[in-house]
Amino acid sequence: MNKLTVRSVGGPTAVLDYAGHRVVLDPTFDDPRTYQNGSITATKYTGPSAAATDLDPVDVVLVSHEHHIDNLDISGREYARRARRVLTTTAGAPNLGPGAIGLRPFEYAEVGDVRVTAVPALHGSPEIGVVNGPVIGFVLEATGWPTVYVSGDNASLDVVAVVAERFPAIEIAILNLGAAQIAARGEAYLTLTAELAARAAALLGVRAVVPVHQDGWAHYTQGADDVVRAFETAGLTDVLVDLRPGDSATV
Secondary structure, eight states: OOOOEEEEEETTEEEEEETTEEEEESOOOOOSEEEEETTEEEEEOOOOSSOGGGGOSOSEEEOSOSSSTTTSOHHHHHHHHHSSOEEEETTTGGGSOTTEEEEOTTOEEEETTEEEEEEEOOOSSHHHHHHHOOOEEEEEEOTTSOEEEEOOSOOOHHHHHHHHHHOTTEEEEEEEOSOOOOGGGTTOOSSOOHHHHHHHHHHHTOSEEEEESOSSBTTOOOOHHHHHHHHHHTTOTTTBOOOOTTOEEEO
């Protein structure tokens, strides 16, 4: 079995080398700044660990959703619009240029020998998730390679259970964590907490969990150290791949 290489760029952004293809997740390349969208303020504390040009050549960009600045910031949007191929939500695809393809949950697209299937994600509680708009995750499959689940901004273990049932061969999970909260959405967590991530790992039965979306933004209420502690408490230290921005690992 071949192995996946993951490089953390920061925030939700990671680079996957998989089955001879390079995949970028939720590109964010802005320097630190504050964004204002109506009543919602988002503050980015840290810039990316790599420039967009350092990631080339890229075969496909996976955008879990394009309407939230921490998953697709200004530079990231420009990057996605220049990409030869982007897979995202059906609502978001028209905003990302001619190379963007919109997928509904459980629809798929082929990228060379890789099948990329969109899977559900719930961006908060059931009530808040509707307000937050459509989000998807992805499952990557290729012959001779581990099946990889990319959660996107999902806060629901019920959704993880659905994905696990549909794809029982998942070996590696790349989970958007951070226990994100914003005042306009109340006290609901908009992404998985560290504790829920450990439960998701057990539910999926994976051999490796790679956390992303846990650093660099003010509305992430938990960070990498919280995730390490939660996996230690759950007895899953051997499953956690503790990548920090700029780090890479082959799993």
